[in-house]
Amino acid sequence: MSQRQVLQVFEQYQKARTQFVQMVAELATRPQNIETLQNAGCLLPCRLGSWAGGGRDSASFLQRVFRGEVERATRPDGLGSRGVPTKQMSGVMSLLRPLLLDVVPTIQQTAALALGRLANYNDDLAEAVVKGDILPQLVYSLAEQNRFYKKAAAFVLRAVGKHSPQLAQAIVDCGALDTLVICLEDFDPGVKEAAAWALGYIARHNAELSQAVVDAGAVPLLVLCIQEPEIALKRIAASALSDISKHSPELAQTVVDAGAIAHLAQMILNPDAKLKRQVLSALSQVAKHSVDLAEMVVEAEIFPVVLTCLKDKDEYVKKNASTLIREIAKHTPELSQLIVNAGGVAAVIDCIGSCKGNIRLPGIMMLGYVAAHSENLAMAVIISKGVPQLSVCLSEEPEDHIKAAAAWALGQIGRHTPEHARAVAVTNTLPVLLSLYMSTESSEDLQVKSKKAIKNILQKCTYLPALEPFLYDAPPNILKHVVGQFSKVLPHDSKARRLFVTSGGLKKVQEIKAEPGSLLQEYINSINNCYPEEIVRYYSPGYSDTLLQRVDSYQPLTN
Amino acid sequence: MATLARLQARSTFVANQYYFRNSTVNAFRKKENDASVKIQSWFRGCQVRAYIRYLHRVAVIIQKWWRSYLGRKYYQLVVKVAYYTMKMNLYNAMAVRIQRRWRGYKIRKYCFNYYYLKEYLRAVSQTNDAIREALEEFAEMKEREEKKANLEREEKQRDHQARKMHYLLSTKQIPGIYNSPFRKEPDPWELRLRKAKPLIHRSAEVKQNSESLTNWLECTRARSFPHCEILPPITRKQCQGPFRDINEVLEQRYRPLEPTLRVAEPINQLQLAREELRKEEWVRNVTDQRFLPFSSYNQNKKYVLSLHSSSKYGFDSYGKEHFRSEDPKKWISNKDFQTVLPPFDLFSKYGKLYSKAGQII
Numbered sequence: 001m002s003q004r005q006v007l008q009v010f011e012q013y014q015k016a017r018t019q020f021v022q023m024v025a026e027l028a029t030r031p032q033n034i035e036t037l038q039n040a041g042c043l044l045p046c047r048l049g050s051w052a053g054g055g056r057d058s059a060s061f062l063q064r065v066f067r068g069e070v071e072r073a074t075r076p077d078g079l080g081s082r083g084v085p086t087k088q089m090s091g092v093m094s095l096l097r098p099l100l101l102d103v104v105p106t107i108q109q110t111a112a113l114a115l116g117r118l119a120n121y122n123d124d125l126a127e128a129v130v131k132g133d134i135l136p137q138l139v140y141s142l143a144e145q146n147r148f149y150k151k152a153a154a155f156v157l158r159a160v161g162k163h164s165p166q167l168a169q170a171i172v173d174c175g176a177l178d179t180l181v182i183c184l185e186d187f188d189p190g191v192k193e194a195a196a197w198a199l200g201y202i203a204r205h206n207a208e209l210s211q212a213v214v215d216a217g218a219v220p221l222l223v224l225c226i227q228e229p230e231i232a233l234k235r236i237a238a239s240a241l242s243d244i245s246k247h248s249p250e251l252a253q254t255v256v257d258a259g260a261i262a263h264l265a266q267m268i269l270n271p272d273a274k275l276k277r278q279v280l281s282a283l284s285q286v287a288k289h290s291v292d293l294a295e296m297v298v299e300a301e302i303f304p305v306v307l308t309c310l311k312d313k314d315e316y317v318k319k320n321a322s323t324l325i326r327e328i329a330k331h332t333p334e335l336s337q338l339i340v341n342a343g344g345v346a347a348v349i350d351c352i353g354s355c356k357g358n359i360r361l362p363g364i365m366m367l368g369y370v371a372a373h374s375e376n377l378a379m380a381v382i383i384s385k386g387v388p389q390l391s392v393c394l395s396e397e398p399e400d401h402i403k404a405a406a407a408w409a410l411g412q413i414g415r416h417t418p419e420h421a422r423a424v425a426v427t428n429t430l431p432v433l434l435s436l437y438m439s440t441e442s443s444e445d446l447q448v449k450s451k452k453a454i455k456n457i458l459q460k461c462t463y464l465p466a467l468e469p470f471l472y473d474a475p476p477n478i479l480k481h482v483v484g485q486f487s488k489v490l491p492h493d494s495k496a497r498r499l500f501v502t503s504g505g506l507k508k509v510q511e512i513k514a515e516p517g518s519l520l521q522e523y524i525n526s527i528n529n530c531y532p533e534e535i536v537r538y539y540s541p542g543y544s545d546t547l548l549q550r551v552d553s554y555q556p557l558t559n
Numbered sequence: 560m561a562t563l564a565r566l567q568a569r570s571t572f573v574a575n576q577y578y579f580r581n582s583t584v585n586a587f588r589k590k591e592n593d594a595s596v597k598i599q600s601w602f603r604g605c606q607v608r609a610y611i612r613y614l615h616r617v618a619v620i621i622q623k624w625w626r627s628y629l630g631r632k633y634y635q636l637v638v639k640v641a642y643y644t645m646k647m648n649l650y651n652a653m654a655v656r657i658q659r660r661w662r663g664y665k666i667r668k669y670c671f672n673y674y675y676l677k678e679y680l681r682a683v684s685q686t687n688d689a690i691r692e693a694l695e696e697f698a699e700m701k702e703r704e705e706k707k708a709n710l711e712r713e714e715k716q717r718d719h720q721a722r723k724m725h726y727l728l729s730t731k732q733i734p735g736i737y738n739s740p741f742r743k744e745p746d747p748w749e750l751r752l753r754k755a756k757p758l759i760h761r762s763a764e765v766k767q768n769s770e771s772l773t774n775w776l777e778c779t780r781a782r783s784f785p786h787c788e789i790l791p792p793i794t795r796k797q798c799q800g801p802f803r804d805i806n807e808v809l810e811q812r813y814r815p816l817e818p819t820l821r822v823a824e825p826i827n828q829l830q831l832a833r834e835e836l837r838k839e840e841w842v843r844n845v846t847d848q849r850f851l852p853f854s855s856y857n858q859n860k861k862y863v864l865s866l867h868s869s870s871k872y873g874f875d876s877y878g879k880e881h882f883r884s885e886d887p888k889k890w891i892s893n894k895d896f897q898t899v900l901p902p903f904d905l906f907s908k909y910g911k912l913y914s915k916a917g918q919i920i
Contacts, residue, residue: 008829136801140800140801140802143802144811174800177799304690307694308694308697311698340683341683341686342686342690343691344690345687346688346690347691350691376679379680380680383680384684
């Protein structure tokens with residue numbers, strides 16, 4: 001039976017290791033435990049020799065740690081394979097690290113999973129993973145192990161790479177990209193998903209890292225992954241493509257050259273909401289860089305299918321769809337015309353009406369871009385009933401940047417011809433814009449944008465009922481434009497002149513003080529020239545006083 | 560001499576007269592001179608005036624002729640200029656007409672066709688309406704689908720519930736809880752229960768130990784790499800990092816498993832060995848009943864039910880569950896007796912306090 005006993009010792013050790021690693025992995029799912037794990041691991045000496053025979057103590061030790069009975073020991077020395085004492089070498093990392101090389105595959109996998117969860121939590125732990133030289137080990141064994149290990153290792157790489165560009169660079173430096181790309185060719189969809197996720201997170205940070213991912217040959221494989229039947233894999237692959245192509249036009253061109261657009265365009269019809277989010281985001285990142293890329297996206301026949309996404313229940317699908325349409329519309333008038341011809345403007349306006357807050361912002365900007373290109377397109381926006389919707393947005397949104405966008409869009413619509421300006425002025429948005437400009441609570445950006453919008457609209461506005469309120473409460477720099485507009489319209493229209501007098505506008509104009517020789521004075525003079533002198537004198541300020549003075553000084557003729 | 564004398568007498572008279580006459584002449588000389596001068600001057604004046612008149616007449620004639628000459632010259636110039644201006648005005652007017660027509664035509668045909676724009680805007684608004692309708696329909700369709708899916712899900716859930724609760728169906732003797740005799744009709748759940756098929760609980764499948772040898776073989780061989788299907792790509796770049804040569808790696812990967820001694824037997828070998836031993840001994844045993852020690856002799860007897868407390872349909876609960884008769888109407892207070900002292904648990908240790916002699920380990 002001694003053989004049995006010997007074997008039993010080994011069994012117990014293995015059981016203890018399994019239990020330890022499984023418990024750590026389970027505890028690492030809760031954030032509050034991770035702090036304790038980090039501290040607990042630090043207290044243990046790093047010399048692994050003391051653990052060789054006492055395997056059964058590890059589990060009970062862990063229990064005692066959690067009960068808080070173990071006190072802080074002095075700093076252990078000689079940490080890590082480099083022999084340099086690192087400042088905060090997390091002890092639990094140094095415990096998990098040798099378990100990565102364990103003989104039993106389950107322990108390896110669970111150790112990797114635990115490491116991944118720890119690194120996922122915050123970037124200090126991720127840095128500790130990097131500093132503890134765990135990554136080369138992981139990368140090396142990634143090439144050889146089974147699918148569970150590959151999944152867990154890719155999870156660790158993802159968890160480390162997501163925090164900051166430096167950590168992602170560290171991952172790239174230890175050659176993980178090639179192995180991850182090899183994992184993308186694996187047959188198990190879970191492995192592919194984990195690898196694609198890790199690549200996506202690495203590529204997210206900046207253009208150099210994206211370029212490194214592309215150089216490793218990930219893009220064609222990601223395009224293949226998109227065509228797989230599993231929805232989760234499609235999602236992750238689409239998100240990775242979106243992260244790669246967002247940085248620069250060359251990267252977007254690489255993605256397009258791999259034939260991604262056709263597949264992404266097909267997937268717009270998929271009923272899964274999260275997949276649609278990622279696909280639309282990927283297409284908009286590709287389309288935003290240049291006219292050619294936008295044209296290629298449009299050639300994939302996304303219109304009018306994309307418009308159905310604007311009616312989706314999920315808010316972010318709507319937002320990403322309107323972002324995509326905006327990125328396409330902003331490049332050239334022809335693209336905007338295409339969108340208008342497909343009825344996109346009406347769909348976007350309805351979408352704006354049905355959402356609130358930041359979801360609306362891309363739609364508002366899209367209307368502004370379309371209207372900015374030419375006056376025909378601006379007229380198309382007007383007849384699609386865009387202006388009432390935009391003025392509703394302007395008045396009821398609480399956030400300043402959305403209001404600024406709405407003000408800008410209205411300015412773009414109204415600046416072309418008097419017809420356009422009239423269409424904007426009729427909806428009573430000009431007073432709202434003025435109040436936003438004058439209010440001290442508005443941010444600087446909002447003030448600048450509303451001022452520009454008012455100026456642009458006023459320079460073309462001939463709709464006098466909307467201009468009259470401006471005479472009363474506008475600041476001098478805007479008043480100049482208002483009076484200028486009146487001086488242009490009044491000489492030609494007799495009904496307008498009559499209305500101007502009866503509504504008290506002439507009186508107000510007389511009260512305006514202007515320096516002689518200034519533009520404002522010229523405008524006032526030209527207005528005064530439209531009326532007979534008696535009326536002008538009648539309305540000039542202080543006329544009643546002069547009349548009374550004359551009464552005082554009048555001597556009745558006594559014959 | 561008389562005459563001389565008369566002359567001399569008269570000489571003084573003559574001299575006086577002479578003097579007087581000369582002096583009167585002198586007296587009137589100035590007057591006469593003046594008068595003659597006046598007459599002369601007047602006459603001269605008339606002469607000169609006549610001459611000047613003549614000169615004037617002549618000068619006027621010359622001037623008239625000269626001025627008419629100048630005027631004609633000037634008039635010719637004016638006529639020329641006016642003619643020129645008239646021609647230019649005509650040309651300008653004609654040119655304006657041409658330009659007007661041409662500009663209108665050009666703008667209308669090539670730059671901005673007002674009617675085309677109107678048409679275009681009308682078409683755009685029509686498309687917008689069509690798209691809005693289509694999107695509304697689409698949204699409605701989605702809603703309907705969702706509702707249908709929800710309803711179906713709920714139906715399925717209720718069906719499953721009914722199958723699980725099949726035992727609550729009412730029988731002929733006992734009406735079920737959904738089929739109260741005081742109701743006019745049975746509850747809809749009752750009808751559902753009638754239609755449902757009873758659910759069979761399948762026992763949970765025995766989980767295979769993941770560390771067993773055969774599973775591991777499956778894991779490494781079949782799932783990770785089904786051979787003879789796809790070969791590794793030829794144009795693979797050299798992987799960066801401490802990787803071995805790819806051929807070596809693949810060789811090692813596809814090497815058939817040579818399990819070590821340690822893994823030759825599963826980890827719960829001890830338990831399995833025990834089971835085996837037990838099975839072997841069971842084979843060798845004559846009877847299954849184990850021998851009982853004499854101390855538990857009385858456990859062999861089968862208990863005979865007393866007539867008072869048992870019936871065809873089971874036991875009366877008196878004597879087993881309660882030992883008193885209860886009549887709540889006769890109680891003074893609302894509550895029943897409460898147990899204050901715990902029951903003694905002599906009988907809970909029934910059969911357990913005694914020795915384990917005779918039990919097979």
